[in-house]
Each structure stands twice: as structure tokens, then as C-alpha cells.
Amino acid sequence: MNLSGKVAIVTGSGRGLGLAYARELARQGAAVVINGQGTESVTDAVRTVEADGGRAVGVVVPVGSTKSARLLVQTAVETFGRLDILVTNAGILRDKSLLKMTDEDFDDVINVHLKGTFTCVREAFGYFKENGIAGRIITIGSPTGQRGNFGQTNYAAAKAGIVGMVRTWALEMKKAGVTANAVIPVAATAMTKTVPYFQKAVEADERGETMPAFFRHELGFGTADDVAGLIAFLASDSAAGITGQVIGAGGDRLQLWTHPEAAVTEYREGGWGYQDLVEDFGTLFGDKLQSVGEDFLPLPEELNTEQPAKIG
Template sequence: MGLLDGKVAIITGAGGGIGRAEALLFAREGAKVVVNDVGGARDGSGGSDAMARKVVEEITAEGGVAVPNFDTVATAAGAAGIVKSALDAFGRIDVLVNNAGILRDKTLLKLDEELWDSVIAVHLKGTFLVTQAVVKQMVAQGGGGRVVNTTSVSGMVGNFGQSNYAAAKAGIYGFTRTAAIELQKHRITVNALAPVAKTRMTEDLPMFQAGMESLTPEHIAPAALFLGSDLCGDRTGHVLAVTGSQVFAYKVVQSAGKFKDEGAAWTAQEIADHWDVITKV
């Protein structure tokens, strides 16, 4: 018995890297998988059917069931096309993994509007569009469901040269938290992964140049499987981070703060004077 027997899963950006590892593992655990990928370069340019088709071939060669989809996540029409592929092939949707992404790194002073918009469109807007299209179907089915979004360490703590990517990934965190609250009544869980892995997207970053062999997509996929399966239970609104053999959670933490005895508004000088106490966690 697999953890996803009888389930239908959509995985976006599944033509390589983390998405591919997730698609293969989900299929091994019994899911029927829609392998979505536009087949473009790391910066989102170009496109090809080859990447998604190759992953489908890998799945079917292992005895699994999968179909390819080549729609972009960055438009409403593309999101609708992804849902249509799942319904045409399998008749329902039980799990969504929003994994599609691109990188167009520049420091803030060199970043232009097109570089900003393109990254936001795929990561943040794409997560919104595909999630909305999928959960409408899940609600219509009436049987609950699971959504797994992909945020990032960059979105949680920031990273040099990635203000566009970090903003998109931080937005996905806020989106995940809100969707989790709204969709609880429909028995749909919404959680997120913050993965660190060496892939086509990240292989030229300094941290992956040597000694980081454990940071593979295959280390990430089991966390997605947990969040996408019944093992997750009713847990929702969480960010699960995976860095090689380490698994941990990201949380926004509020400091204890400090009250003024007289209940009056703080002055700027008073905030400066009490900064260490105000910010102590």
C-alpha cells in the first residue's frame, strides 16, 4: 500500500530538480501524477515538451501512471489548462504541489521592472492562480485535499541579489498562511516547503560548489510526500524546511515587547532607548 494510493496529484515545475523528484516519489506511492513543466531555461525563457515527457516516461517505466502538461502557471488560462489535464486524464484532483519557478537574480540597484515582474508572475502569481483553480475543483468534489506550496530560505530570511525572488517567496508564505485559514472549513490543508537543494536552478551558487553532496532533490521529496499525504493529518499553515538531512520549521515569532507604565504612546527616543528589551525574543 502506498501513501497516495487512489490519489491524483498535480506537480508544477516537475520536469527537473525538486519537482521531478517529487513526481517520481508520488507515483511510487500510488498517485496518478500530472507532470507540469513548460520546459524553459532557468530564467524562464524558451520552452519544450521534452522535460515533462521525459519524467512521465520515467514514471511509466517504473509501472506508475502519469500524464504531461505544458501550460504556464503564470496565466489564468494556463492554470485552467493544468486542471483540465488532470480532470481529462483522471477525473479528480487530490493533491497540488506548487513547485514551478524561475530565477532572474540582480542586486536591487540593477534590478529592472521586467526582471521583477517575471519572477513574481511565475512564483507568486502562479501559486495563486493554480491554487485557486485547483481548490475550486477540490471544493466541488467535497472530499478535502492538500496543497503544498514552495517558499524559500530567501523568502524567510532574505538573500543577497534576490530581492525579486525573496519577495515572491515571502509572499507565498503569507499566501499559505491565509489560504490555510480560509480552506480549513473545506478540509483542505495548505502548507509550504522551504527547500535547499542543488538543482539546475541553484547549482552555480557558492554553497553548492563543494562538500554539499547531501543537498539533493531526493532529500526534499519525502517532505512534500508527508505534507501531501494523510500522514499530515489536519496540520495546516506550516512551513517545513529541508536542508540535506536536517528538517526544521520556520515560524514568525513575536517578541515579548515592553509596555509603557502610563499607557501613553512611545516616543522615537524611548524606542531607541529600550530597543534591546523591545526586540528580545
């Protein structure tokens, strides 16, 4: 058990993906701090980890504030004696198109996903640095943060922001030996269960059956457990040299996302004025404009349901 003696916090781990991450970390030997907003779900999650033979403690607190972040770190240290791993999984959805999205819809999602990641990572890194621990920071991104998705202005902004912070933290934490990475899960979640395109895959998962190969292989869409192994790997000593990366996991697929790079570069002596752009932009860049959203293959006939054109 290569995480034996390690202690991890997993935010938003009362159910779903977060619970899968916590269970895998515990299976590999780590003691785990379970976090969520519901007492029942957190209590049940702790019992699940313990039933697996692991060690866990629950903290019922909403993620976002510095106070919550401090409580999580404090609980890990007071209960298990140290902290080595932080997985920032907590999140909520408030999906609406731009003109229907309220300030509250926007602020709530940013507070949990983006600010919650920031405050928890700041608190954990402070502990790592003060105690000379080569800790592991594992944040959770989304395909929406990489490519956008209709109705998710708030969520896209938060998830893209998390990736930006990870790249910055990789630089700031390098000297302390702490790694920071983002994982992009593609799995059956509360969000994907509502999308008709994934209906057959989700139904199979709920029945305890293997998802059709089309979803697992061609789409890289799977279960929470398909992502959990990557979380445990990034938390281990084997991943000590991996930092600042964005890694996708789902079904049978593993992906290393590129950092943004210029797709085309052109120069003009004296710079680019308005008229220059009117005359030349289309010729130089028109056939190289980048796509938005995520395009999926047509479903095989036997799996066909109502198909959306794009899914983020």
C-alpha cells in the same frame, strides 16, 4: 502505497526538485500531471515516471495565468478522473541587485512564483470544494523568503508572499477539510550549483556520491530526494491534521519554522512619540534587533572554497 487512487499536479516538474517530487508521489501510488515549459523536458519526465512504474501525463504550459491553471486541473480530471493534490513548484530566477533589477525582472518572477501559485491553488481548491474532496495544497517557499538574500528582491517577495497566502488559505480551507502548507527545500538546485560554498556538495551529488556529512547534517543541505519524502507525506491522509505550516527539509534535517512573533514588547502610556523613540529605542531594542540573510558555519578545511558571508 498510501497515495494509491490519488491524483497530483506538480508544476515545474520537468526536471530538478519538481521531478523528484513527482517521482516520489508516483512511487507512493499517485497518478501525476507533469508540467513545464519545454516539450522535451516534460516528455522525458513523463517517461521517467512511467519507467519507475508510475502513471503520468504531461502539460507543456507556462504557469501564471488562470488559463494555464484551468488547463492543469482539467487535464488531471480528464486523464485520471479526479484531483487530490497540488504541488506548486514552478519558478524562475532573475537575480539582480535593486538598482539593476528591471520591471520585467520583477514582474516575471512574481508572475510565475506568486501569481502562478495563486491561480493554481484557486483553481484546485474550487475543484476540491465543488466535489467534496479533502485535498492537499503544498506550496514551495525558500530560505530567501524567510530571511532575505542579496540580489533577490523579486524572489524574496514572491516566496514570502507564498507563505503569507498559505497561512490565509489554512483558515479559508479548514471547513472544507483541505490543507495548505509550505515546504522550504534546501537542496542542490540550479541556484545553489552556482554558489562556491556548496561546490563540494554539488560535485558529490553529480557524481552520485553521498554529500559530505558537514553539508547534510550541520547545514541541512542535501539532494532533491531528501525533500521529496516530505512532499509525499504532506499529500497523504497521515497529514490530514497539518495545515498552515512552514516546514523546512534538506539533507538530514527537518525544521518547523515559527510564524512571525514579536521579539520584544514595550509599552508607554500615551504612545510613542518621536522624541521618546530617540531617547529610548536603543536601550529597549538595540541589542534585540533581528538578523537578515542566513549565516553559515565556516567550511571545514578539506571542503573549503571561496566563502560568501551570507547566503539566502
